[in-house]
Amino acid sequence: MVNAKISGIASYVPDDILDNEMLSRMVDTSDEWITTRVGVKERRILHAEGKGSGYLGTKAVEKLLSETGTDPADIDLLICATSNPDYRFPSTASVIAHDSKLPRAYAYDIQAACAGFIVTMQAARAYIQAGLAKKVIVVCAEKMSSMTDYQDRATCPLFGDAAAAVLIEPTEENVGVIDGEFHVDGEGLSHLLMKAGGSVKPASHETVDAREHYIYQEGRAVYKHAVSNMLSSSLSVMERNGLNADTIDFFVPHQANLRIIEAVAQRAGIPDEKVLVNIEHYGNTSAASIPLCLDEFKNRLHKGDKIMMTAFGAGFTWGAMYLIWAIDPKE
Numbered sequence: 001m002v003n004a005k006i007s008g009i010a011s012y013v014p015d016d017i018l019d020n021e022m023l024s025r026m027v028d029t030s031d032e033w034i035t036t037r038v039g040v041k042e043r044r045i046l047h048a049e050g051k052g053s054g055y056l057g058t059k060a061v062e063k064l065l066s067e068t069g070t071d072p073a074d075i076d077l078l079i080c081a082t083s084n085p086d087y088r089f090p091s092t093a094s095v096i097a098h099d100s101k102l103p104r105a106y107a108y109d110i111q112a113a114c115a116g117f118i119v120t121m122q123a124a125r126a127y128i129q130a131g132l133a134k135k136v137i138v139v140c141a142e143k144m145s146s147m148t149d150y151q152d153r154a155t156c157p158l159f160g161d162a163a164a165a166v167l168i169e170p171t172e173e174n175v176g177v178i179d180g181e182f183h184v185d186g187e188g189l190s191h192l193l194m195k196a197g198g199s200v201k202p203a204s205h206e207t208v209d210a211r212e213h214y215i216y217q218e219g220r221a222v223y224k225h226a227v228s229n230m231l232s233s234s235l236s237v238m239e240r241n242g243l244n245a246d247t248i249d250f251f252v253p254h255q256a257n258l259r260i261i262e263a264v265a266q267r268a269g270i271p272d273e274k275v276l277v278n279i280e281h282y283g284n285t286s287a288a289s290i291p292l293c294l295d296e297f298k299n300r301l302h303k304g305d306k307i308m309m310t311a312f313g314a315g316f317t318w319g320a321m322y323l324i325w326a327i328d329p330k331e
Contacts, residue, residue: 004128005176005326008068011164011295012059039258043160043283054095056163057141076133081116081287113313116287139165140287149214160283164291175326188316226312233320245269254311255279255289
């Protein structure tokens with residue numbers, strides 16, 4: 001049976017750092033308040049004028065192609081997961097494919113909020129297993145600062161900008177994406193959304209004045225559902241594949257909030273040393289958070305390692321994925 005494996009990974013974050021001390025001069029907050037509630041110390045912000053998620057994604061894809069020695073002409077498909085597209089249309093994927101000089105690749109976007117990476121991985125897996133593509137790039141590109149309200153002390157400490165990309169290829173080895181489970185519940189709409197800017201409530205002077213083009217989040221409701229659903233989907237996939245806290249090697253949750261990460265891991269019985277966390281330095285980078293974390297810790301990962309990933313985002317949309325790592329660390 002053909003599996004879809006990650007054969008390369010790369011990420012990109014902007015140079016500019018917004019730390020908690022700087023943020024406390026912009027809004028009524030403090031390093032202690034932010035650290036104890038969400039576990040973030042700093043986040044990266046893209047300040048370059050005229051640059052958006054597509055720029056971040058292109059940087060990650062170019063780095064991926066370079067590090068894997070992949071000919072851009074060999075890429076069949078690029079799928080971009082983003083909640084912060086450069087434009088309502090065309091797709092950010094088309095921008096990244098063009099700017100990365102991929103001459104043959106078809107490209108399109110997926111909007112699955114913070115669950116974007118694992119949802120897009122499932123799509124890439126399907127193309128590979130169906131024989132429709134041999135080399136697929138999954139890129140997650142999120143300029144979260146573009147929809148962060150820096151007057152809202154509850155949400156502005158959370159988010160940062162980043163992109164990460166993986167190369168997906170077929171293999172007959174027992175590595176790659178093994179299983180996944182995905183859910184959506186539209187009842188979560190009112191708890192986490194951008195209220196204006198879409199076709200339901202187009203942009204107007206009134207929506208701008210009301211600050212409705214930023215993230216709106218009801219923290220308690222999101223926390224409750226995130227912990228419950230990330231846990232249940234993770235346990236479901238683990239049980240289906242004969243896994244438990246002892247037999248998995250690493251647990252990589254969406255980096256939404258340190259309290260959520262700790263609650264899910266603790267309830268699943270997964271020890272701290274198996275939980276990969278980098279939220280302290282990057283904040284919540286939405287769809288980019290899981291691949292950004294995998295890239296940061298890739299020198300700890302070995303071929304054959306059993307990895308559980310889980311994410312939760314607006315929609316509500318959530319799920320979990322079981323991946324067997326296919327790359328040994330470089331010497």
